[in-house]
Amino acid sequence: xQKPSIPKGTRDFGPAQVARRQHIxxxxxxxxxxxxxxxxxxxxxxxxxxxxxxxxxxGDQLLFKVLNSGDFAKDVTAEDLxxxxxxxxxxxxxxxxxxxxxVPFARYVAMNRGTLTFPFKRYQMxxxxxxxxxxxxRYREFYQCDADVVGTDSLLCEAEIVLMMAQVLGGLGLHDxxxxxxxxxxxxxxYQALGGEGRETDLFVAIxxxxxxxxxxxxKELLERGFSExxxxxxFALLTVEGSYEEKLQRLLAGFVTAGVEPDGxxxxxxxxxxxxxxxxxxxxxxxxxxxxTASGFKQFDRLEFDPTLARGLSYYTGCIFEVKINxxxxxxxxxxxxxxxxxxxxxxxxxxxxGFSFGVDRLYDCLEALDLFTxxxxxxxxxxxxxxxxxxxxxALPLLAELRAAGIPAELYPxxxxxxxxxxYADAKGIPLVIxxxxxxxxxxxxxxxxxxxxxxxxLPIGEVVTALTAE
Amino acid sequence: xQKPSIPKGTRDFGPAQVARRQHIxxxxxxxxxxxxxxxxxxxxxxxxxxxxxxxxxxGDQLLFKVLNSGDFAKDVTAEDLxxxxxxxxxxxxxxxxxxxxxVPFARYVAMNRGTLTFPFKRYQMxxxxxxxxxxxxRYREFYQCDADVVGTDSLLCEAEIVLMMAQVLGGLGLHDxxxxxxxxxxxxxxYQALGGEGRETDLFVAIxxxxxxxxxxxxKELLERGFSExxxxxxFALLTVEGSYEEKLQRLLAGFVTAGVEPDGxxxxxxxxxxxxxxxxxxxxxxxxxxxxTASGFKQFDRLEFDPTLARGLSYYTGCIFEVKINxxxxxxxxxxxxxxxxxxxxxxxxxxxxGFSFGVDRLYDCLEALDLFTxxxxxxxxxxxxxxxxxxxxxALPLLAELRAAGIPAELYPxxxxxxxxxxYADAKGIPLVIxxxxxxxxxxxxxxxxxxxxxxxxLPIGEVVTALTAE
Numbered sequence: 001x002q003k004p005s006i007p008k009g010t011r012d013f014g015p016a017q018v019a020r021r022q023h024i025x026x027x028x029x030x031x032x033x034x035x036x037x038x039x040x041x042x043x044x045x046x047x048x049x050x051x052x053x054x055x056x057x058x059g060d061q062l063l064f065k066v067l068n069s070g071d072f073a074k075d076v077t078a079e080d081l082x083x084x085x086x087x088x089x090x091x092x093x094x095x096x097x098x099x100x101x102x103v104p105f106a107r108y109v110a111m112n113r114g115t116l117t118f119p120f121k122r123y124q125m126x127x128x129x130x131x132x133x134x135x136x137x138r139y140r141e142f143y144q145c146d147a148d149v150v151g152t153d154s155l156l157c158e159a160e161i162v163l164m165m166a167q168v169l170g171g172l173g174l175h176d177x178x179x180x181x182x183x184x185x186x187x188x189x190x191y192q193a194l195g196g197e198g199r200e201t202d203l204f205v206a207i208x209x210x211x212x213x214x215x216x217x218x219x220k221e222l223l224e225r226g227f228s229e230x231x232x233x234x235x236f237a238l239l240t241v242e243g244s245y246e247e248k249l250q251r252l253l254a255g256f257v258t259a260g261v262e263p264d265g266x267x268x269x270x271x272x273x274x275x276x277x278x279x280x281x282x283x284x285x286x287x288x289x290x291x292x293x294t295a296s297g298f299k300q301f302d303r304l305e306f307d308p309t310l311a312r313g314l315s316y317y318t319g320c321i322f323e324v325k326i327n328x329x330x331x332x333x334x335x336x337x338x339x340x341x342x343x344x345x346x347x348x349x350x351x352x353x354x355x356g357f358s359f360g361v362d363r364l365y366d367c368l369e370a371l372d373l374f375t376x377x378x379x380x381x382x383x384x385x386x387x388x389x390x391x392x393x394x395x396x397a398l399p400l401l402a403e404l405r406a407a408g409i410p411a412e413l414y415p416x417x418x419x420x421x422x423x424x425x426y427a428d429a430k431g432i433p434l435v436i437x438x439x440x441x442x443x444x445x446x447x448x449x450x451x452x453x454x455x456x457x458x459x460x461l462p463i464g465e466v467v468t469a470l471t472a473e
Numbered sequence: 474x475q476k477p478s479i480p481k482g483t484r485d486f487g488p489a490q491v492a493r494r495q496h497i498x499x500x501x502x503x504x505x506x507x508x509x510x511x512x513x514x515x516x517x518x519x520x521x522x523x524x525x526x527x528x529x530x531x532g533d534q535l536l537f538k539v540l541n542s543g544d545f546a547k548d549v550t551a552e553d554l555x556x557x558x559x560x561x562x563x564x565x566x567x568x569x570x571x572x573x574x575x576v577p578f579a580r581y582v583a584m585n586r587g588t589l590t591f592p593f594k595r596y597q598m599x600x601x602x603x604x605x606x607x608x609x610x611r612y613r614e615f616y617q618c619d620a621d622v623v624g625t626d627s628l629l630c631e632a633e634i635v636l637m638m639a640q641v642l643g644g645l646g647l648h649d650x651x652x653x654x655x656x657x658x659x660x661x662x663x664y665q666a667l668g669g670e671g672r673e674t675d676l677f678v679a680i681x682x683x684x685x686x687x688x689x690x691x692x693k694e695l696l697e698r699g700f701s702e703x704x705x706x707x708x709f710a711l712l713t714v715e716g717s718y719e720e721k722l723q724r725l726l727a728g729f730v731t732a733g734v735e736p737d738g739x740x741x742x743x744x745x746x747x748x749x750x751x752x753x754x755x756x757x758x759x760x761x762x763x764x765x766x767t768a769s770g771f772k773q774f775d776r777l778e779f780d781p782t783l784a785r786g787l788s789y790y791t792g793c794i795f796e797v798k799i800n801x802x803x804x805x806x807x808x809x810x811x812x813x814x815x816x817x818x819x820x821x822x823x824x825x826x827x828x829g830f831s832f833g834v835d836r837l838y839d840c841l842e843a844l845d846l847f848t849x850x851x852x853x854x855x856x857x858x859x860x861x862x863x864x865x866x867x868x869x870a871l872p873l874l875a876e877l878r879a880a881g882i883p884a885e886l887y888p889x890x891x892x893x894x895x896x897x898x899y900a901d902a903k904g905i906p907l908v909i910x911x912x913x914x915x916x917x918x919x920x921x922x923x924x925x926x927x928x929x930x931x932x933x934l935p936i937g938e939v940v941t942a943l944t945a946e
Contacts, residue, residue, distance in 0.1 A: 003821065004523055004584050004821070005520060006515075006518075007516065007519070007568050012513070013513070018511075018513065018514050019512065034881070035885070036853055036854065036855035036883055036884065038487075039495070040491065042479075042485050043479055043483035044483075044600065044602070044614055045614060046480070047479065050477055050479075061542075062542075064542070066540070066570070067539070069535075071557070072561075073557065078551050081554050085545050085546040085547065088546050089540075097539070110477050112485075117899055153889075156886060291868075292868070292871065295868045295872070297871070297872055347477045348476065380511040380594070381512075382511075395768045396768075398765065402636075402770045409507075410509055413629060416625055425590075426590055430590055
């Protein structure tokens with residue numbers, strides 16, 4: 001007899017967990033939709049020709065590949081086998097599981113370019129699969145919730161990402177958060193200030209490690225790579241400017257001017273506004289995002305941090321980048337995103353730029369659980385259990401049962417005339433808040449007893465008044 | 474440059490389709506929950522040891538298998554390769570994609586037997602995958618919506634399945650339906666009446682073809698298998714009894730008594746009720762289901778048909794069986810189910826019986842579309858687009874935008890100050906019903922123009938009254 005199990009890194013979600021997860025999805029969906037994002041769903045299976053090469057070598061390794069159906073090995077020769085798994089792969093598998101939501105979105109936009117109206121705002125909440133080594137908080141099947149706008153350069157989109165992040169977190173009761181924002185243009189200007197142009201990757205790799213190895217570690221690494229101590233000091237002076245959002249903009253501007261960094265072009269809207277940061281695109285755009293937020297009534301600037309060290313690994317970002325942390329829980333970022341150019345280039349549709357971001361539902365779940373922010377959910381949606389004395393009183397309860405359900409109160413009649421104690425144990429174990437006792441005596445008197453399970457209090461009500469009394473609660 | 478595509482038998486769902494599908498899921502979910510069914514979600518990936526052998530040989534063929542990650546071919550020898558795909562499979566794949574929702578549910582119940590409270594009522598709405606030949610209405614990835622109760626024999630569950638089927642179809646606006654009901658016990662009694670016991674499979678196979686090859690074809694087949702003409706006449710007399718639900722029960726009872734069929738045991742509840750069909754379990758239970766429905770206020774007996782020819786292929790059914798057709802659309806059954814014994818036997822937990830049923834979302838979708846029953850949904854949830862004249866008026870619109878969203882009205886400001894014509898085209902293409910025009914003139918006057926896209930009518934409103942006016946609609 002086999003002992004049943006599920007694959008490593010996957011999970012079953014029982015009733016209480018599904019209800020909690022649905023709560024998170026609902027808050028995110030409502031927010032996305034209120035900002036005009038439309039839902040998209042793409043297939044679980046994608047052609048490997050679509051997926052391969054989009055996530056780097058490591059990503060290709062982590063793709064789950066699906067064996068061709070039927071006689072999958074019919075074209076495999078002994079030579080193929082001898083040349084190893086990598087050479088064998090294209091002969092036995094042509095489909096894989098969705099690895100993220102961005103590549104399928106790009107594929108969808110490219111395939112439907114003729115019929116879509118741009119700007120196209122879509123959200124997508126679906127599971128993705130990665131053959132990662134499973135560990136705490138890292139699963140092989142997990143959900144992503146993405147929202148992207150393609151087909152516009154407007155910084156309104158960036159401002160709205162901040163608004164949506166704050167609205168979702170507030171809607172979930174997660175009030176102690178920090179939204180970090182930076183701009184790839186700022187990072188580029190910093191490289192230029194160091195005379196490090198052309199060696200951006202070295203600097204980038206080092207900065208990305210700042211969290212892990214600290215200033216000392218990064219300094220050591222940069223010295224080994226031939227950067228001077230003066231350069232490194234300048235780097236840290238720029239990266240670690242302090243002050244408010246506004247003060248950091250001004251201090252970096254001063255730093256760039258001192259270092260003789262060439263302005264990298266203006267945006268007309270910024271010029272009109274007369275921003276004095278106008279000639280450095282990164283700073284200009286960050287200032288404009290701040291102004292759009294202010295005009296939108298955004299009040300949480302204490303939770304929006306301009307962090308010049310924020311890099312985000314994905315190289316396709318080209319403008320603003322975002323990352324969100326919950327401060328009172330030990331947990332990686334729960335959301336992130338940024339602006340990219342050329343999303344659909346590899347699918348034959350160049351020049352489609354956009355901006356998007358994503359929530360990690362599993363991390364949000366863990367945060368809410370750690371902070372005890374879930375309202376108590378039972379193991380069932382049932383609000384009311386009617387006990388079952390015997391066949392006759394069971395039948396007599398059916399009209400009330402139908403009435404409760406019609407009034408929107410999920411209800412059950414215990415299916416068998418078991419011992420009352422067993423029926424109460426059932427209500428207790430499932431977390432059903434109300435039990436209606438309706439035995440022969442009650443029926444004869446035209447009443448029912450309603451017991452509130454949490455307090456144990458009972459009250460007697462005429463049968464005809466039960467639904468009104470319970471809907472009033 | 475690759476031309477992107479999706480695998481055969483899979484689909485992208487754009488915004489309007491997702492909205493319509495969500496409508497179907499919501500109606501089903503609300504119904505399931507109002508009857509006290511709790512949500513369960515199981516992983517997409519299951520171990521092949523769990524899936525294989527549960528769906529027959531054909532099912533095993535149709536399972537999508539997932540290649541082991543990493544160097545999947547490392548243990549494969551030239552001899553393995555020579556012995557073909559079937560022998561090779563266990564060496565390269567140990568996981569597969571969910572094929573239905575019943576086996577994962579059984580696996581879940583068996584794995585969690587120690588902590589679950591029975592009766593356990595669960596619903597599950599998730600996609601499943603089958604490597605079937607794609608054709609019209611048949612996909613390789615499609616959704617199932619199942620509800621099952623395990624751990625009780627109560628016929629209340631059967632009655633509630635009929636109630637839920639009727640409620641979901643009514644909720645979707647599908648009023649011209651037939652719920653067919655039969656009982657495996659009735660089929661068994663019919664076999665007995667023919668003296669065909671022990672040859673049930675022959676009869677069963679023939680009856681199952683009645684729809685396709687007609688009475689003549691079935692007769693021919695049964696003659697070839699050695700049944701007498703008299704037997705076959707008796708068979709058809711029993712299978713094709715006419716009349717109401719009640720009349721069919723009585724006529725079959727008379728037929729069984731005449732044929733000298735031995736009663737197959739009683740149910741105490743039926744005996745108490747003094748049903749005269751008491752000694753034939755199938756007839757007894759069908760009578761009790763009818764009584765429970767009547768007591769529940771069920772009024773649609775004209776849509777509930779007792780059909781003694783209903784067989785349903787799956788051999789694990791042991792009691793009542795169900796199937797639902799929409800009469801005014803050319804479409805296979807949209808729902809079906811039945812009672813089974815021993816759901817979890819193959820996972821080491823014998824004796825768990827239950828009853829369940831399933832909706833096919835894709836077929837429901839096609840019915841609703843064929844009957845034009847979807848309310849018009851645009852390509853976006855946005856109810857209201859604010860036009861964008863220039864930078865200053867764009868910014869001036871942001872407080873109104875925030876106010877609309879806070880009032881629960883999904884809204885967008887067109888992201889760029891493009892030509893007005895382009896912005897209107899955008900609203901039109903996306904199906905946005907309202908456009909708010911808020912240019913420099915309007916701002917100076919403290920008003921906006923609201924245009925109803927469908928009628929073209931415009932009205933001028935003070936900015937401060939827009940939200941109240943739109944929420945009132």
